[in-house]
Amino acid sequence: MAITEKYEDVQAAADIEDNAHKHDVDSKEESQRSDDETLSTASGAKLIEKRKPPNTLESQGYISYMPIVQFGFALLASWEAVGLSLQLNLLNGGTSTLVYGSLLAGVGSCLVALSIAEMASMDPVVGAQYRWSARFAPGGAAAQRFWGLFQGWVTLFGWMTGAATNLAYMAQGVLAIAVLWNPGFEPQAWQTALVMCAFVVPPVAGNLWFRRLVAPMEWCGGVGHAVFWLASMAVLGALGTRGSHASVWAAPPSSRAGWQGRPGVAFGVGLVPISFPSTGFDGVIHMCKETRDARRTIPGAILVAVVLNALMAFVWLVVVSYYLGDVDALLAGSPMGLAIMGVYLRATGSRAAATVLVLFHVVILYISLYNIYASVARLGWAFSQNKGLPFSDFFVKVSSRYNQPLRTLGLLVVVDVALAMISIGSTTAFNAMLSLPLIAIYLSYGIPILFILVRRLRGLPVGKMGPFRLPRAGGVAVAVNALAVVYILYIISFAGLPTMMPATKDNMNYAGPMMLGIIVVALADWCISGRRRFRLPEAHFDS
Template structure:
């Protein structure tokens, strides 16, 4: 059954509707690329070297494979029931047995903040990769914070322009990105296996590092090292926010989420094992601002080859930025359409020529641009803002999974879509919730001791500010303004 909102959207008088043009391969590749698990790990694994080390990387990968798959399956089932751009906030509003409208608005603010901040992540990572390569090739070069900021700007502007003017090449763009994601993975793996300097089984499987970050606690160090791995398999809900533009959405979006999660988790595990077995001199790797550089330089002995292998993840991250802007702009548009945002009519506007939520896209790009300026003002403030993305995303997954689990246990679950877990659903939902709570517990911990203003983990306090802001919005005007169309088959 279609909702009144959905029927209204199909009216020719309603211009606030998006065109369905994304095919199956692009739907799968969208999530497959956006997770970019092995690339994300490759350029951030220095944090795991200091906390947990190889033990946290290897066994953490195994835990993440099962935990993330349970979360992905839970979201896929929800996506098949109600494939909607709003995803988490709409599911919470329609499924919550307690104050559904409140939880929908709260969920919306958390999800939007996490994803908008996420859009500032790839440009900063790519810029730091470029800076590290510049230092590697020209040792006299001294990177400055304003260099990073200036490099971030085109990495925001170019994907914005591509989203605006080249929307119809998305299918081709995603296919090329998916091929490169896999080909670069194979080339990197084969190169390290053939040329890399070997490590022992003892180093890979039984080496728990707990004395490098100041924590001096094996349990805490292992848990903190796990975050680097878990962060690499996070964000599979991005394709959900493209739901209004996907053909046969009830089957293709769940399939995309599952394929992306499982394939990326497997690729990540294979890359972690290969990396650890061919890590080379550990001291050189740990002393580098970008450990991937000494890993490939020790393996190949060539600066040109090292540049190539380090640039490969950066290219995929650039495609990720294109996808992230597309996904988050649709999320902002949907939340505005449901009156979740101030100035909702403005941000819910769909341009008749571009057939895009152009104002929402502009908002995401402008905020990303402003966040990049923080890098010059204070790298601590910049890192504080960026730290919110992982925690916000993990928290955003919990309520809808809890609510669907409660519905199942009470016996009033909604009618399933084509993707359903059947008798395994309750167990999978429980595993997903336990896994997310376990990850969330570690996310506010600082990576290093003693804690200072520059290394303090601001994720917890910032999330608290977002939640308090959402609650304030509820009491000021949100409870009257916010509207969520009810999906009848969820009743």
């Protein structure tokens, strides 16, 4: 009996201890759940949201390989953008620039993309170029911080003005359609500005409320990018009057804008509008926080986007060159001087058909604009995280409701609307701003590529390589980096030249002085507070 009672006492004590332990475990699990999850109510439904550190974007990984490839593929929209600026190529360079210039731009862009893809595989971060410039810059920590801050200014404002370029492309296409159907209509500068501002609204709304539609949108954009390309060439081939082979392949560089007698300059100036659409592939990297296995996925998306867009632009421009006809008559008879509208109208003889074909260009550029806004908002957020922008504590805020950097998205909207408004008072200044992103973005590519090239030439380590790497054997990596830098310098040297000669205050290309202004702002920021405020970026991507 005593033994039994003793056993029962021991068992009771054990039960109490087990219950206490279970209670402690349950309490810890409940506490952990309360730390990790919060309940919120939306549309009457309970949603479970994971808490994250303040002012950070969740690494959700909801973008898989094919959607991010489609993202980059549609982001460039090369043949669509080149089509809407075709008149600029006809003014300088002619068919020689369209054919051989697009081939040169394609090869050069691939060299640059190979260099950027290797760095993206090593270190896929939202900040991209400014992070890499700081990482590979020669000198000590002060020099690295300087180049990081400088590069951030150049890259961010290059992308912001690049978004305004897409708005201008689309506004020109829409207003040309309006003129086609209403020949007496003469669009005013304020009307162009309003159309540009109207195009800002859909991508902002899409980034806020329809972010989960990004994957199907990328599929639609990528498929449309390819299908419309085929349809455009098929219509020209079936209905247009084809020119001679000599007019396409044997024509020397020409100029209708005052560069006669200087074929090399005419070719280079005409190459600028072809080169610009092949920039911006680094926008894919800005989405790395939402992309699965970014070290492998991002480089592949960059290379697929650049190679395919280069091939598509080259083939499309060759086909279009056969159906230009009398270029002077084409430029004079095209609504708002939009040459591609004249090409479609001449081939089809139908205003409705020409309208649909021009809308092919506009629709894909719209989807591209959605991608640009998502990309630039994240770039501005990343730069603010490193205290790169003045008032970074304000811009770094991330909306917990949308998981979006709303304030940098708002900054982008303000800048683009301001650029649109400038077109009301000064068309010349606005045209210069369209040339600015080419210089800024190519400069943002050139700086980190130059730094990693110098390291390789000096035999210094460049860090742990990622899954994608350029071959070192035979100096392949050095050759690719060196040729990429040469190509960038070649394009930049023509981007600041006036498109019309003689140059006057009304037709001067102010892109060079404006780029110099941004450089001065970056240097002033460094001297005033940036050298104390800016934090050297560190790799923070979670693979």
